[in-house]
Amino acid sequence: MSLIAIENLCAGYGEIGVLFDVSMRVEAGEVVSIIGANGAGKSSLLKALSGLIRPSSGKITFNGEDITKLPADEIVGRGLIHVPEGRRLFSLMTVFENLEMGAFSKRAQKDFKKNLEDVHNLFPRLKEREKQLAGTLSGGEQQMVAIGRGVSSPIK
Numbered sequence: 001m002s003l004i005a006i007e008n009l010c011a012g013y014g015e016i017g018v019l020f021d022v023s024m025r026v027e028a029g030e031v032v033s034i035i036g037a038n039g040a041g042k043s044s045l046l047k048a049l050s051g052l053i054r055p056s057s058g059k060i061t062f063n064g065e066d067i068t069k070l071p072a073d074e075i076v077g078r079g080l081i082h083v084p085e086g087r088r089l090f091s092l093m094t095v096f097e098n099l100e101m102g103a104f105s106k107r108a109q110k111d112f113k114k115n116l117e118d119v120h121n122l123f124p125r126l127k128e129r130e131k132q133l134a135g136t137l138s139g140g141e142q143q144m145v146a147i148g149r150g151v152s153s154p155i156k
């Protein structure tokens with residue numbers, strides 16, 4: 001069973017189709033890159049996976065479960081995390097608070113302490129800057145927070 005399986009996915013914005021018949025699989029432990037020109041639909045594919053845009057047809061399964069019609073919060077709650085392009089941090093909140101927001105779902109809250117340790121091992125700078133407002137970090141440090149916020153939520 002694949003970790004993520006996308007079958008014949010079509011999606012877009014209103015009348016405008018962007019994804020046509022996309023099929024792909026991601027196995028556990030695998031790193032998969034999607035490469036394409038500007039506007040090709042890479043971000044839209046990730047948005048469809050995260051429930052931010054609704055597929056018009058096709059199927060997405062995660063860990064064997066059909067998530068095609070689930071709302072975004074339910075998808076996050078199952079451990080499928082989207083680290084957005086452009087960081088999208090809460091700039092007036094501290095580094096710690098941003099990481100805490102990554103573990104917003106009930107199931108993720110339970111594992112937050114352990115996941116926070118993983119984040120700090122990955123990016124020791126974030127432990128040093130725990131109390132600093134995210135908006136005052138350098139660009140690279142903000143990117144660490146965006147990735148760290150994603151790593152704050154895996155469900156063990």
Ligand SMILES: Nc1ncnc2c1ncn2[C@@H]1O[C@H](COP(=O)(O)OP(=O)(O)O)[C@@H](O)[C@H]1O
Pocket residue numbers: 013016018036037038039040041042043044045
């Ligand atoms: N919110 C939106 N409303 C309407 N069209 C959009 C929206 N977001 C993206 N698009 C369009 O969908 C297409 C794919 O965009 P996108 O998935 O962001 O491409 P990529 O990430 O590969 O650069 C583009 O033509 C873009 O203009």
Ligand SMILES: [Mg+2]
Pocket residue numbers: 042043044085
């Ligand atoms: Mg994009």
